[in-house]
Amino acid sequence: MPEAKLMQGNEACTLGAIAAGLNFYAGYPITPSTEIAEMCSEELPKIGGRFIQMEDEIGSAAAIIGASLTGRKSMTATSGPGFSLMQELIGYASMTEVPIVIVNVQRVGPSTGMPTSLAQGDVMQARWGSHGDHPVVVLAPGNVGECYELTIKAFNISEELRVPVILLSDEVIGHMREKVILPEAGSIKISKRKEPDSPSSYVPYRADPDGGVPLMAPFGKGYRWHVTGLSHDETGFPTNKGEVAGALIKRLMRKVEKAEPLIRDYATESVEDCDILVVAFGSSAMSATSAVRQARAKGIKAGLFRPKTIWPFPEEPLKEIISRTKRVIVPEMNTGQIVYEVERIAAGKATVEKLSKVNCELFFPEEILEAITGGQK
Amino acid sequence: MSENLNYFRQNRLPHIWCPGCGHGTVTGALTRALAKLGIDKNNVVVVSGIGCSSRAPGYLDFDTLHTAHGRALAFATGIKLSKPSLKVIVLTGDGDCTAIGGNHFIHAARRNIDITTIVMNNSIYGMTSGQYSPMTPTGMLGTTAPYGNVERPFDFVKLAIASGATFVGRSTTYHVQLLGDLIEKALLHKGFSVVESIGGCPTYYGRKNKIGGAVEMFEWQKDNAVNIKAAAAMPKEKLDGKFLIGEFHNEEAPEFTSQYIELIEKVQRKFDDFKGGVRECAQNSD
Numbered sequence: 001m002p003e004a005k006l007m008q009g010n011e012a013c014t015l016g017a018i019a020a021g022l023n024f025y026a027g028y029p030i031t032p033s034t035e036i037a038e039m040c041s042e043e044l045p046k047i048g049g050r051f052i053q054m055e056d057e058i059g060s061a062a063a064i065i066g067a068s069l070t071g072r073k074s075m076t077a078t079s080g081p082g083f084s085l086m087q088e089l090i091g092y093a094s095m096t097e098v099p100i101v102i103v104n105v106q107r108v109g110p111s112t113g114m115p116t117s118l119a120q121g122d123v124m125q126a127r128w129g130s131h132g133d134h135p136v137v138v139l140a141p142g143n144v145g146e147c148y149e150l151t152i153k154a155f156n157i158s159e160e161l162r163v164p165v166i167l168l169s170d171e172v173i174g175h176m177r178e179k180v181i182l183p184e185a186g187s188i189k190i191s192k193r194k195e196p197d198s199p200s201s202y203v204p205y206r207a208d209p210d211g212g213v214p215l216m217a218p219f220g221k222g223y224r225w226h227v228t229g230l231s232h233d234e235t236g237f238p239t240n241k242g243e244v245a246g247a248l249i250k251r252l253m254r255k256v257e258k259a260e261p262l263i264r265d266y267a268t269e270s271v272e273d274c275d276i277l278v279v280a281f282g283s284s285a286m287s288a289t290s291a292v293r294q295a296r297a298k299g300i301k302a303g304l305f306r307p308k309t310i311w312p313f314p315e316e317p318l319k320e321i322i323s324r325t326k327r328v329i330v331p332e333m334n335t336g337q338i339v340y341e342v343e344r345i346a347a348g349k350a351t352v353e354k355l356s357k358v359n360c361e362l363f364f365p366e367e368i369l370e371a372i373t374g375g376q377k
Numbered sequence: 378m379s380e381n382l383n384y385f386r387q388n389r390l391p392h393i394w395c396p397g398c399g400h401g402t403v404t405g406a407l408t409r410a411l412a413k414l415g416i417d418k419n420n421v422v423v424v425s426g427i428g429c430s431s432r433a434p435g436y437l438d439f440d441t442l443h444t445a446h447g448r449a450l451a452f453a454t455g456i457k458l459s460k461p462s463l464k465v466i467v468l469t470g471d472g473d474c475t476a477i478g479g480n481h482f483i484h485a486a487r488r489n490i491d492i493t494t495i496v497m498n499n500s501i502y503g504m505t506s507g508q509y510s511p512m513t514p515t516g517m518l519g520t521t522a523p524y525g526n527v528e529r530p531f532d533f534v535k536l537a538i539a540s541g542a543t544f545v546g547r548s549t550t551y552h553v554q555l556l557g558d559l560i561e562k563a564l565l566h567k568g569f570s571v572v573e574s575i576g577g578c579p580t581y582y583g584r585k586n587k588i589g590g591a592v593e594m595f596e597w598q599k600d601n602a603v604n605i606k607a608a609a610a611m612p613k614e615k616l617d618g619k620f621l622i623g624e625f626h627n628e629e630a631p632e633f634t635s636q637y638i639e640l641i642e643k644v645q646r647k648f649d650d651f652k653g654g655v656r657e658c659a660q661n662s663d
Contacts, residue, residue, distance in 0.1 A: 024459055045644040050458050050637065055484040059451035062444065062481075066424075066455025069442065070463075074455070092445050219440040219456060220463050222419040226435055228443035237389065237435060 004181050009147040009174040010035040010077075013103055013167065014043070016151030017075050019188055022101075023049035024074040026063035028056055028082060031115040032171045033105040036077035057082035061089035061102070068098045069227065071195075071218030073155055077103035080113060083122060084129070090164050091130030092229045094252060097162035097205070097214065099193055101154045104166055105174040106282075108360050117360035118171040120282055120333040126166045127311045133249050135256040137165045137263065138311040140281040144178035150265075150308060156191035157263050161255055162213050168310060170333070172283035172362055199223045204236040209247055211254030256312060265308035266317060270296055274303025276372050277325045277350070279318070279342050281307050284331050284363055291368035302372050313341050322346050329371050331355040331363055381408035384418060386438045393432055395503075397583075397591025399550030399576020403497050404433045406553060406574075407466070410561040421464045424453040426478055428504045429578075430470035430497035447477030450485040453492050461491070461634040464564070471498040471512035475531050479511070486540035488633040489568045495560065496533060496571065499578040507581030518585045537571045538626045544570035545626040550577065551598035552622060559624060568632045575602070575620070 007015075014036050017025075025040035027033075041051040050067070054060040057078050064074035078086065083104045093100050106122045108114035122129075126138045137157050141147045147169060154165040196202045196215040204225040207214040214234075217223035230238040231245035239245060269292060271277065276295070280288035285306045295302035305321055307314050322328060328350050330339040339354045346352050355371050357363055385408065394400050411421070421439040425431035427446035434441035444452045449467045457465045474482050474496050485492060501519060502508040509519030509526045512533060516525045537545045544566040546559035556574055563570035577583055577594030588594055605623035608616055 024455070026455060045641045046648050048641055048645070052454065052458055052637075054451065054454070055480050058448060059454070059481055059484070062448040062451030063455030063458070065444075066442070066452035067459040068455075069440075070456055070459040072459050088445055089448070219422050219442075220420065220460050224418065224438055224440055226441045226443070228435070229445060230443065 002181050002184055004179050006177055007144060007180055008035065008177050009141070009144045009169060010105065011039060012144045012147035012180055013077070013141075013151045013169065013174070014039040015182065016148035017101065017155065018043060018047070019148070019185065020152040020155035021073040021190055021192070022075050022155070023047065024064060024067035024072040025050070025076065026052045026054050026060040026067070026074070027076045027078065028054055028060050030057070030079045030082045032107055032174050033077040033079045033103060035174075036103060057085040058089065061086040061100075064100050065089060065093050065096075065098045068100055069219045073099075073159070075101040075103065077105065079105050079107045079115070080109045080122065081111070083125065087125075087129040088131075090136065090166075091132060091134050093164040094130065094134035094136060095229050096227050097216070097252070098227070099158040099162050100164050101151070101158055102164060102166050103151070104168055106168065106170040114360055116171065118283060118333055118362055119358065119360065120170055120284060121337070122168065123310060123332075123334065123337040126168050133253060135163050135252050136311060137161070137163055137256060137309070138168050139165065139265070139308060140168045140310045141173055142267070142282055142285045142306055142308065143173070144176060145180045146308065147173065148180065148182060152188060152190070153265070156189065157259075159191045159193045160213070161259055162193060162216060163256060168282070170282050196223070203234050205232065206234040207251065209251050211251060211258035213255060260312045261316075263309055264314045264317070266314045267306045267308065268321070269304040271303035271305060271321050273301055274321075274325055275301040276327045276329065277303050277305055277321060278368060278372070279305045279307070279328060279330045279338070280332065281310060281338065284333055287363035287365045288331055288368050290365035291372060294365060294369050295372045298373070300372060310338070313345070315345050318342070318345050322350050325350045328352045329355055329368070331357070331368050331371070333357055333363075379409065379412070381405070381412040384408040384411055384438055385436055389436050392436055394429060395580040397577065397579040397594070398429070399499060399574065400430050400433060400497050402550040402553060403430075403495060403556065403574045403576065404436065406557040407468075407495060407560055408437070410557050410564055413561060414564060416464060416564070420462065421466065422453075422456055423466045423468060424449045424456065425468045426470075426473035428470040428473045428502065429499075430468055431473060433468045447473055448481060449473070450478060450481040450492065450494065454485060454488075454490055457490055457492055458634055458637065461638065465492045466564075467492055467494040469494065469496055471496060471500060471533075472502045472510040475511045475533065475536070483536070483540040486537055486542040486569050486571070489541055489543055489630050490633040491567055491569070493560075493563045493566070493570045494572070495563075496573045497576055498533065498573055499576050499582060501578050501582040503578050503581055507585055517582075520585070533573045534625050541569070542571045542626065543568035543628050543630050546571070546624045547573040547575065547622050549575040549598040549602050549622060551595045552602060555622060562624065562627075566627070568630060
């Protein structure tokens with residue numbers, strides 16, 4: 001029988017990573033993510049894995065991409081300033097299709113901000129932080145148990161689609177302790193990238209132009225292939241042909257778009273008959289859940305939609321719920337980021353209200369309840 | 378033709394380098410050294426950053442990784458630590474290695490990780506058409522130093538030794554024999570080995586500074602390089618304006634990945650009752 005354990009979000013994230021097959025971690029200390037590095041430094045040698053503290057976050061991102069090319073499952077964890085430094089290489093991993101997982105335990109920004117305080121200001125950066133069109137997948141855990149589950153999911157998506165996956169945690173989720181019942185090792189679904197059978201006739205980036213995922217050979221096994229961040233053709237070598245570069249961008253973007261219905265993840269509560277829908281993710285969703293329950297206790301038809309896949313956003317299910325709703329409230333710990341995605345999806349079918357908070361402390365459920373009860377009927 | 382051709386992706390040739398560029402000379406010296414040592418090409422990974430020199434891996438028949446500007450050594454660190462049995466070679470330039478990649482360079486040297494780094498120093502950013510680099514001598518011209526470079530350049534050999542590199546050599550693309558010998562020794566060295574190759578960029582550095590073409594630049598290398606052994610017996614004034622080439626540093630020191638593997642064995646012995654998996658998680662050994 002799996003037993004209940006008390007643990008922190010960052011700890012659950014590390015254990016999830018190890019359960020998913022993590023065996024290479026490179027990182028640089030930064031609050032509030034450091035526990036993940038500390039725990040990896042202790043646990044990975046026990047299983048023959050590797051831990052290295054790099055000279056900065058750019059080096060950390062580079063090292064995990066290098067490790068992944070040898071066939072290892074690799075991860076780094078960071079927060080705001082470090083996440084900013086990693087952006088170029090997130091694009092590199094997208095372009096070269098090297099699976100990596102990056103945990104961003106969000107803190108208050110911009111710049112150094114407040115390292116030990118809560119914010120959710122990296123939503124747009126997680127999607128578009130690197131230059132150029134590029135695919136990424138972003139997952140947001142809403143409690144400690146989900147840090148475990150979604151880190152496993154992050155590895156699986158990364159391996160299956162050969163994309164960088166970002167686990168967008170936050171200071172409260174990362175540092176909060178909760179009771180968690182971890183699943184038994186055998187019951188966890190683990191994915192691994194598809195490898196070619198033999199070096200003969202291996203064409204590294206040959207794939208269905210409609211979002212196909214090419215086979216990935218590990219370095220050191222006789223494939224002798226070339227990896228470059230330059231626009232490349234299916235052989236992996238650089239091209240100056242605009243139409244070839246364009247087809248690559250389209251395939252890369254389509255890869256994630258096509259997989260969206262499969263990787264889509266969200267939770268709902270009381271949405272069957274709701275007039276007022278609250279859309280919240282991460283730590284804000286904890287307060288939102290409480291607010292919705294309090295509203296229901298008052299007889300108000302409130303419901304909750306909590307995306308766990310943030311990018312790509314679970315558009316279809318949200319659109320369906322919004323079509324039956326009058327008002328949508330979007331509480332988030334920033335001046336408004338995910339609300340614009342919700343507005344786009346609502347497309348005028350319901351009024352969308354922004355509920356921003358940037359004073360570094362978690363929403364009180366009452367603040368969201370007030371928005372639910374105080375608005376137009 | 379010699380057996381080093383076997384190490385080239387001949388279907389990727391001709392290369393993009395300008396006539397008279399030294400990068401082909403260095404790439405040739407590297408492949409001859411690999412051929413001489415009989416190194417299995419399935420066991421080699423060549424990593425580069427961005428710039429003219431960093432295009433070399435595309436022409437070489439190994440697993441090759443053309444990374445982001447300055448980051449080659451950090452990628453290479455991930456590869457080497459993952460799979461220490463691989464021979465990992467980094468090809469880089471003066472700007473790539475000592476400007477944007479300076480931090481990774483000093484830390485790779487400090488760790489003494491078993492990677493061979495070959496720096497093709499042509500004193501200029503060639504790919505972006507002739508800006509001054511951290512290794513452009515003071516007073517020389519670049520497109521971003523139109524009145525002469527006021528900055529002081531690195532002495533790369535000193536930088537490498539001070540940072541902890543355990544094998545350090547310097548040659549020029551004129552002294553091809555020495556270059557090959559140094560690369561061979563670097564490849565055999567267990568630890569962080571560095572070979573700086575001073576070469577000409579006739580297209581930008583030569584033209585901008587009115588040094589002349591490829592031939593004049595090779596002659597400059599011939600006339601101004603003094604072997605470190607010969608220099609030891611020369612009066613100081615005779616060395617004015619000259620630079621030294623040869624083997625500068627060669628020491629044995631604990632190598633990073635071996636030390637880490639030892640640490641793993643030590644930790645695993647300590648947890649010898651460890652039944653595969655951390656706190657009931659599945660074992661992910663390689």
